[in-house]
Amino acid sequence: MELIQKYLLSSLMAMLLCFSSYGTNALAGEGPDEVEIDSLAQLYDPVYFDHAMHEEVTESKCSVCHHHTLGTEIENENCMRCHAESGATDEITCQGCHSSKRFDADYLHKIDADNTLYHRDKVGLKAAYHIRCMNCHEEMGVANGCQDCHTRTDAGDKFFHAGSYTPPKSDKPVGGGH
Amino acid sequence: MKAMNRRKFMKGSLLGGAAASVVAKSKSAEASASFGGYPEAMGVLVDLTRCVGCRSCEAACNKEQGLPAPAQAFDDMSVLDHERRTSEGAYTVVNRYEIPGQDHPLFRKIQCNHCNEPACLTSCFVNAYTKTPEGAVIYDPTVCVGCRTCMVACPFYIPAYSYSSVLNPVIKKCIFCYDTRLKFGRPPACVEACPREVLTFGKRQDLIKIGHKRIQNYPDVYEDHIYGENEVGGTSWMYLSNAPFDQVGFDTDLGNQPILSYVKEFLTVVPMVLTIWPALFAGFHLLATRKDAKNKEEKTEI
Numbered sequence: 001m002e003l004i005q006k007y008l009l010s011s012l013m014a015m016l017l018c019f020s021s022y023g024t025n026a027l028a029g030e031g032p033d034e035v036e037i038d039s040l041a042q043l044y045d046p047v048y049f050d051h052a053m054h055e056e057v058t059e060s061k062c063s064v065c066h067h068h069t070l071g072t073e074i075e076n077e078n079c080m081r082c083h084a085e086s087g088a089t090d091e092i093t094c095q096g097c098h099s100s101k102r103f104d105a106d107y108l109h110k111i112d113a114d115n116t117l118y119h120r121d122k123v124g125l126k127a128a129y130h131i132r133c134m135n136c137h138e139e140m141g142v143a144n145g146c147q148d149c150h151t152r153t154d155a156g157d158k159f160f161h162a163g164s165y166t167p168p169k170s171d172k173p174v175g176g177g178h
Numbered sequence: 179m180k181a182m183n184r185r186k187f188m189k190g191s192l193l194g195g196a197a198a199s200v201v202a203k204s205k206s207a208e209a210s211a212s213f214g215g216y217p218e219a220m221g222v223l224v225d226l227t228r229c230v231g232c233r234s235c236e237a238a239c240n241k242e243q244g245l246p247a248p249a250q251a252f253d254d255m256s257v258l259d260h261e262r263r264t265s266e267g268a269y270t271v272v273n274r275y276e277i278p279g280q281d282h283p284l285f286r287k288i289q290c291n292h293c294n295e296p297a298c299l300t301s302c303f304v305n306a307y308t309k310t311p312e313g314a315v316i317y318d319p320t321v322c323v324g325c326r327t328c329m330v331a332c333p334f335y336i337p338a339y340s341y342s343s344v345l346n347p348v349i350k351k352c353i354f355c356y357d358t359r360l361k362f363g364r365p366p367a368c369v370e371a372c373p374r375e376v377l378t379f380g381k382r383q384d385l386i387k388i389g390h391k392r393i394q395n396y397p398d399v400y401e402d403h404i405y406g407e408n409e410v411g412g413t414s415w416m417y418l419s420n421a422p423f424d425q426v427g428f429d430t431d432l433g434n435q436p437i438l439s440y441v442k443e444f445l446t447v448v449p450m451v452l453t454i455w456p457a458l459f460a461g462f463h464l465l466a467t468r469k470d471a472k473n474k475e476e477k478t479e480i
Contacts, residue, residue, distance in 0.1 A: 078395065103370070103379040105363035112384070121388045127375030131228065134374070146232055146253070146373075160237050162251035 043156035215294030219313030221382035221414035231285035238371035292414035297437035298328035314354035411436030
């Protein structure tokens, strides 16, 4: 009896998986409302990215952030040379393409070994976020400092010698000697 | 017969001279050929267009290298009001440059550039420095006698001195996190900390290709030059900029010859001077004073 239940469960899972892979051809409004970004969790609290709000700001032009991965219209001419007819890809999340281990030896070797690869200079996950978010925030004239998005943890304060770890004021001239 | 001999002699000496000049030419060509760096050397490509001056790299360096607490917090941006140099307490510093005609300042992180043919290494008479195949220029502080010759030799003014140490002052500088990271194939702490991948870590040869590709893709943005690709014989740390390099604090007059090549010919003469000159001049002295000595001898005889 238990065995039958197991089979039923696994076949159900398989069906769900099939559907979910078809479901990647997402349209605006189908994205998550909020994305928790916690890859820097040591020094900063997680950032809760308001995806729904950013859909509004970009007037649902997904390609503003997602390049061509959703199969929606793209504007960058250089990308169009190959991706004009690409359609949606399996990977639409940032971390699907932008590695969180950008400079690991394994990752570097993988790029090194594949001489057919065009995107050899693809920034890692952290840089993808920061370059995309900050450049746009600057253009829009909205908050753009480190701590406008990130709340620093105690470990972060210690790392930056800031907050309760701020060094006492000294009379030494700024810059110091050589 | 005599004339024949003379002609033969002339012919021979001409041939000999030509042969000598060929030998000399090939020798000098060999001497000027650049080493060009280890083929597997790693490096970092610094893209100034991406830097916002957050100083995370400075904080990461401080922690990784166990450096003393800074005078001011790493999130205190007032330190950028003055141009800073590397010091015994900071192996890397970020400076801000206002560029005429641009709305935004540029920020430049400086640290040891890890030259292919380091002048510090050449100048060090106790051989404290090593250029590792991984690309790092490291040094052995237990050997360093604190003579500071490398500080004079470095074209980038990087090595600092532990003036605060009374008993054993030594040289202090960035070592590419060799001991803790690079040796194990990991990027230095500053690279890992940089939020915007201003610092791209990889094989030096690949980084040069990446740099030129970026310039090719955005010719209106970048200066058509990678600083460090050829400067002073090439460096492991290289820079891309969207402003003329001399406006961002770079020395653009260093040339592409390793510093070593300016002194190599002179230095080869030094051992000769040291060994031959004492004997030669002692000989001259003896010859010059022989008469006096003889006279003296004669006088004593009388």
